Amino acid sequence: MQDAFIYDAIRTPRGRGRPDGSLHEVTALRLSALVLNVLKSRNGLPADALEDVIWGNATQVGEQGGCLARTAVLASDFGDTVPGLSINRFCASGLEAVNLAAAQVRAGVGAGYVAGGVEMMSRVPMGSDGAAVAVDPTVTLPHRFVPQGIAADIIATEYGFTRAQADELAATSQQRAARAWEEGRFARSVIPVNDVNGLPILTRDETIRRETTADTLASLNPSFQAQGEVMPGFDKVALLRYPHLERIEHIHHAGNSSGIVDGAAGVLIGSADFGQAHGLRARARIRAVARTGNDPTIMLTGPVPATEKVLAAAGMAIGDIELFEVNEAFSAVVLRFLQAFGVAPDRVNVNGGAIAMGHPLGASGAIILGTLLDEMERTDKATGLATLCVASGMGAATIIERV
Numbered sequence: 001m002q003d004a005f006i007y008d009a010i011r012t013p014r015g016r017g018r019p020d021g022s023l024h025e026v027t028a029l030r031l032s033a034l035v036l037n038v039l040k041s042r043n044g045l046p047a048d049a050l051e052d053v054i055w056g057n058a059t060q061v062g063e064q065g066g067c068l069a070r071t072a073v074l075a076s077d078f079g080d081t082v083p084g085l086s087i088n089r090f091c092a093s094g095l096e097a098v099n100l101a102a103a104q105v106r107a108g109v110g111a112g113y114v115a116g117g118v119e120m121m122s123r124v125p126m127g128s129d130g131a132a133v134a135v136d137p138t139v140t141l142p143h144r145f146v147p148q149g150i151a152a153d154i155i156a157t158e159y160g161f162t163r164a165q166a167d168e169l170a171a172t173s174q175q176r177a178a179r180a181w182e183e184g185r186f187a188r189s190v191i192p193v194n195d196v197n198g199l200p201i202l203t204r205d206e207t208i209r210r211e212t213t214a215d216t217l218a219s220l221n222p223s224f225q226a227q228g229e230v231m232p233g234f235d236k237v238a239l240l241r242y243p244h245l246e247r248i249e250h251i252h253h254a255g256n257s258s259g260i261v262d263g264a265a266g267v268l269i270g271s272a273d274f275g276q277a278h279g280l281r282a283r284a285r286i287r288a289v290a291r292t293g294n295d296p297t298i299m300l301t302g303p304v305p306a307t308e309k310v311l312a313a314a315g316m317a318i319g320d321i322e323l324f325e326v327n328e329a330f331s332a333v334v335l336r337f338l339q340a341f342g343v344a345p346d347r348v349n350v351n352g353g354a355i356a357m358g359h360p361l362g363a364s365g366a367i368i369l370g371t372l373l374d375e376m377e378r379t380d381k382a383t384g385l386a387t388l389c390v391a392s393g394m395g396a397a398t399i400i401e402r403v
Helices: 028-042 068-075 091-105 150-160 163-182 226-228 234-241 272-278 304-313 330-340 364-376
Strands: 005-011 053-055 086-087 113-120 200-202 261-270 284-293 323-326 385-391 396-403
Touching: 005 028, 005 150, 005 272, 005 364, 028 068, 028 113, 028 261, 053 068, 053 091, 053 364, 068 086, 091 113, 091 261, 091 284, 091 364, 091 385, 091 396, 113 364, 150 234, 150 323, 150 330, 163 330, 226 234, 261 272, 261 364, 284 304, 304 385, 304 396, 323 330, 323 364, 364 385, 364 396
Parallel strands: 053 086, 053 113, 323 385
Antiparallel strands: 005 261, 005 284, 113 261, 284 396, 385 396
16 A cells, blocks of 8 residues: 655635625635635646545535535636545544545555535535434434534533633633734645635634633623523433433533634645656655544544544554644533543644634534644644544544654
């Protein structure tokens, strides 16, 4: 088996996922084609260079449906000989696209791929696809389905995390993200989004609030308490799965949960021969990948077993990893990762995360992988691990090492 290398990684800024967000006027197709075009132009690739484009998004309906990957290729400067594959592993779709592309390269099925994803949450709202996992009682009842916010609160209750801890992590995310932008740490990867006249629509992440502190967050009311305790009473459903808990402590709110945003990201992956053929220098090697399933009620604990599995696949220990990106879907997800592995907080999400900059579902996995690689290069680190929790009880993880 041959190695799979990362040659480039880019992303758009993330815009507020509301009608007044800066990217609301932009379709998922247009944003995806922009990422493909920038990867093609700045790496000097011919139109027929790729074996495939693997593209993730979580809500594959309407303008995000119909094999968006192939449509994005047709809307881009790549040739129509390049196919496209749309995939959906919910929040890990962007990372799983990368992992699938790497697996194909390693197996010798094509030399070059672009993998990543997109989510325009202001235009295609989360849940608008009417997914059976959330609405079909033949699945939801026996598996004790609850919404993700309540799942995050279950994690906090089960593992003993307090509201103060969650708010402190969220405030740190905001401050780290603001500092990263001020110091130009995203300059290599973030591409501007312009209108048809070439004028900028958005050049930086739109949801960062540097002034946020744990004290200001303490004034916010829990977002999922009424949903859990009153109507439709999801706490009672959760307690059927976790009867040892006296009650669910509701600690999450808008300030310590990931933001709803629009955005896209792409990663150029290929073999050594691909790089040589196109005059490219590899930035990192994909060392190992993993995905797992876990309890669909608590749902969001997947980064822990996925990390254990990817470490075993790489023949590594947690101490061998120098930097981590753990998607900040909710504060409790990251707190659980820190607790499980005893990792120093200053090695995790050092440039902020989705609490500050938002979580464009299908793109987030590719975003955090690119952020990880940039920071490894900036600080001269050799190894990094990216991982995400996934709706319905899954996890995904990837280890990369610089070359």
